[in-house]
Amino acid sequence: MSITQNYKLNIIQWYPGHIAKAEKNLKEHLKVVDVVLEVRDARIPLATHHPKMSEWVGSKTRVLVLNRVDIILPQVRQAWTQWFKSQGEVPYFTNAQQGQGVAAVSKAAQAAGVAINERRKSRGMLPRPVRAVVIGFPNVGKSALINRLLGRRVVESAARPGVTRQLRWVRISEELELLDAPGVIPARLENQEAALKLAICDDIGEASYDNQTVAAALVDIIKDGQTNDPDFLPEHPLRSRYTLDPTPLTGEAYLHALAEYRYKGDVEKTARTLLTDFRKGSLGPIPLELPPNE
Known part of the structure; x- marks a missing residue:
């Protein structure tokens, strides 16, 4: 689905100060994180992929979450599942507002921690909860996902980008701790076609378009x-x-x-x-x- 050339002339840029600050803090916290939960919008899985994600993840385990599965058709989900598998990835589809698919995400994050605690055990260390961070563009449903994982509302969630402003750890269970990070977005939106889609989906600030x-x-x-x-x-x-x-x-x-x-x-x-x-x-x-x- 391409957008006509006319719209590429309209420059959309959005990089508020709190996001720049959050990205700097995120890099510090990533040093102690075991698993990265990357949350994207199922309507625009490519446009909501942050270009720095591979750099941030490094050798850590990454769990790919495509949220808002309720507003795409089953055949769209199937097409993306096949495409991501051809790229060597397994996508987890969720509707974080309703809880659909969230249990599978939790299992995937905890499974990554088994290997970590096996290594700790072999060194004579006690097991500890897996430390996971939830990363994604603003308003893709990160806070709703955390609230569902926890089973109660602890993280403020709203249908507008930029609500989460602080990084904070949330204990999910004896096995899992989650870091809720504010939405991150590239400092410059080089791909204006993707920027348009972000704007349509309300995944960037309204003042930018x-x-x-x-x-x-x-x-x-x-x-x-x-x-x-x-x-x-x-x-x-x-x-x-x-x-x-x-x-x-x-x-x-x-x-x-x-x-x-x-x-x-x-x-x-x-x-x-x-x-x-x-x-x-x-x-x-x-x-x-x-x-x-x-």
């Missing part, structure tokens, strides 16, 4: 998906939701037409409504990325 540009891009992505990958989207999501067919229109033209049709010509309100409806799943389970054809 123009709602109308991003909403128009969303329409174009949905149209592109309907044309090229119809099996991975619900049927006619925009027409079903707004009773206005986007087929003959560009994303920008559809935004203006929808504003006239339903929102008294208020294009900004229309853009915000479109984005909110997508983010809440009101348009149906729509992925913005599918596995690359290799």
